Amino acid sequence: MASISQEFSGDVLVIGAGMAGLRIIYELRKQGFSAHGIEAGSDVGGTWYWNSYPGARTDTEAWGYAFFFDEALASEWSWSERYPSQPQMREYLEYVATRFDLRKSFQFNQFVSSARFDDTDNKWVVETDKGNRFSATYLVTACGVLSSPVMPDIVGLQRFKGQAIHSARWPKEKVNFAGKRVAIIGSGATGVQLLPVVSQVAEHVSMFQRTPNYVIPARNNPLVEYDRENLRGRFATMQEQIRNHVFASTFDPNPRSFLDLDEEERDKVLEAKWEWGGFQFVFETFNDFFSNPECNAALAGFIRKKIRTIVNDPKTAEILCPDYPLFSKRPPLGHGYYEAFNRANVSLVDISKNGIEEITADGIRVAGVEHPFDIIIFATGFDAGTGALTDIDIIGTGGVSLRDKWADGPVSYLGICVDQFPNMFMIAGPQGPLSVIPPAIEAECVWIGQVLDKARSQGSDRIEVRPAAAREWKAAVDNSAVGTLLENASSVRSWYMGANVEGKAHVMQFYVGGFKDFADRLEGAVASGFSDLEFSVAHKDRQLDTVKQSAG
Ligand code: NAP
Secondary structure (H helix, E strand, C coil), rough: CCCHHHHHHHHHHEECCCHHHHHHHHHHHCCCEEEEEEECCCCCCCCHHHCCCCCCCCCHHHHHHCCCHHHHHHCCCEEEEEEECCHHHHHHHHHHHCCCCHHHHEEECCCCCEEEEEECCCCCEECCCEEEEEEEEEEEEECCCCEEEEEECCCCCCCCCCCEEEEHHHCCCCCCCCCEEEECCCHHHHHHHHHCCCCCEEECCEEEEECCCEEEEECCCCCCHHHHHHHHCCCCHHHHHHCCCCCCCCCCCCCCCCCHHCHHHHHHHHHHHHHEEEEEEEHHCCCCCCCCHHHHHHHHHHHHHHHHHHHCHHHHHHCCCCCCCCCCCCEEEECCCCCCCCCCCCCEEECCCCCCCCCCCEEEEEEEEEEEEECCCCCCCCCCCCCCHHEEEEECCCHCCCHHHHHCCCCCCCCCCCCCCCCEEEHHHCCCCCCCHHHHHHHHHHHHHHHHHHHCCCCCCCEEHHHHHHHHHHHHHHHHHHHHHHHHHHHHHHHHHCCCCCCCCCCCCCCCCCCHHHHHHHHHHHHHHCEEEECCCCCCCCCCCCCCCCCC
């Protein structure tokens, strides 16, 4: 490795240049802190930089998956579809970076390998795989919720002579599917997006499905200027909707309980929302789908009925039908997913019982039968929540390692602070809210800015959460799942519980008490003067090194 060179020393270091990294740099500059970011990719974008596989697009409507910190930004940007494609999401984030001159605060093409809190100097010291060293009083991790790819440990993987690709490390050069036999391993949100697109070009696509998912139709459509004008006029309303919604969506709270209606009326509601498409099918049908098993079963049964109607081959349809509570795994949105199984060049390989036996030089062997392939796509997911953080050697006060501390599952305060890790703040970290991610990012960035501002205004330069407050938050996270259908999430290998990763502790990784409640708690912490945090002065003779910069 090259000799370590010192690259930055200032107030705040930020890891990641995705939505969270961009948003926190903006916030910190606005507050007058010097901040510097480090990013593994060659440009901004995060999730939308790495996940460039065919068919990738948001599962949230464009207007609910965008920044809200600047109304002018919202009105000058033009979304072209209800669900933006990955290229458009990336373009949007590049535009934001340019518009607010954020790129100059980042260094790209280097992966942060370690971050160590230096008790003596009261500084975080970060090192990258390029041999660069950065230090700052504060560290903000903006590494993503779903950004550490999981490659399954399947026998023979290295032997495969064709092209093997993980969906989240999609090659920059075009992958040519024409005339190719393609395997997709994994039927989560990623595999569900890949199949209908790849099968339009490839000679044949085989979907290897271990657990079926409840795929809700997205019903994408182009947006015209009239739609955009309408959205511009709804900026404040949408902000309000997001703030008060359980999943941080641009939907109004749903007052309708399953128990309010008879069977015929319930069916009409379900049919209408199925036709509308999107997560409205879950959040705008009945407000008790999460807690009332009968309600959840009705939604699940409705989807199974649709699968059997859409998919021509009854045997294939049955294999595609899930039988666990809806939402105990994150349901994907589909763009012609079930319809793709009616194509002559698509087949479903059921690996629920025996799994994949091995990968051979020429393909995949299942139950003694070898299926030949030219390309294998691993749509096998992520080490969600903790993965991006435990990939880094993060060492807190007294030499404690974050990996060790979280061996039995994450413990944090509001998903943002960790005791024994002073001056470190996580954006979209584990134990944050289970919701649409960008609104959670924005709320957390504002909150972190407020904490740092308080420290500066009172001359503190060391902030640490009280261990009791972190323990209380862990209990709140655990309790938030009690009595809901998420209690089942571990048995279906849901990433909500870390259950999709071998050897990982199966604990609830996200707060499921609702985004509104989470946002209330953030505000409550501000109102209390951040009473759960301990502010102190590590260096009495030291003034915080602040650089006044405007965010514009
Ligand atoms: P995922 O939901 O974790 O799905 C991974 C898939 O790979 C599952 O079907 C899993 O089967 C399968 N799998 C894993 N290891 C396997 C093995 N050894 N053999 C066979 N199958 C194996 O991952 P994802 O689809 O990448 O999605 C993760 C999350 O990212 C989503 O839930 C969503 O939140 C987000 N995402 C969002 C979008 C969007 O908004 N547009 C798009 C993509 C992803 P089992 O279920 O049996 O474990």
